Amino acid sequence: MNYIFILFMTTMFATIPQEEPLKITxxxxxxxxxxxxxxxxxxxDNAMINHEDFNQLITxxxxxxxxxxxxxxxxxxxxxxxGENGHTLDKEQFVEQFYHYFFFKx
Numbered sequence: 813m814n815y816i817f818i819l820f821m822t823t824m825f826a827t828i829p830q831e832e833p834l835k836i837t838x839x840x841x842x843x844x845x846x847x848x849x850x851x852x853x854x855x856x857d858n859a860m861i862n863h864e865d866f867n868q869l870i871t872x873x874x875x876x877x878x879x880x881x882x883x884x885x886x887x888x889x890x891x892x893x894x895g896e897n898g899h900t901l902d903k904e905q906f907v908e909q910f911y912h913y914f915f916f917k918x
Contacts, residue, residue: 834913836873843876844869848914861914869910874901 833845846869853862881898 834910838877843873851914859915861911866910870901870903870906873906874903877901 833847835845836843848859851862851865851869853860877899878901879899882896884895885893887893
């Protein structure tokens, strides 16, 4: 019985595609490198995303990309120092690009 399970598991994992890793960069800095296998969850003959791991990736990327906005202020010489915009992860765009990599890029 154990041999059948091992054979079944081996067959399932043999369908994991082996491609180039996805390098996630922000402002020219590489934040992380991922492989499809890291988020692969085999369901019969279909590739599915392990959403628990994927949600953790999104949280990590949000933390790495987030930059708090800075308010404008008046300095000691009564000059207006302009504020700066903050940055946050565009989750919708990130998910769309990740899904494209995961399901379509071969």
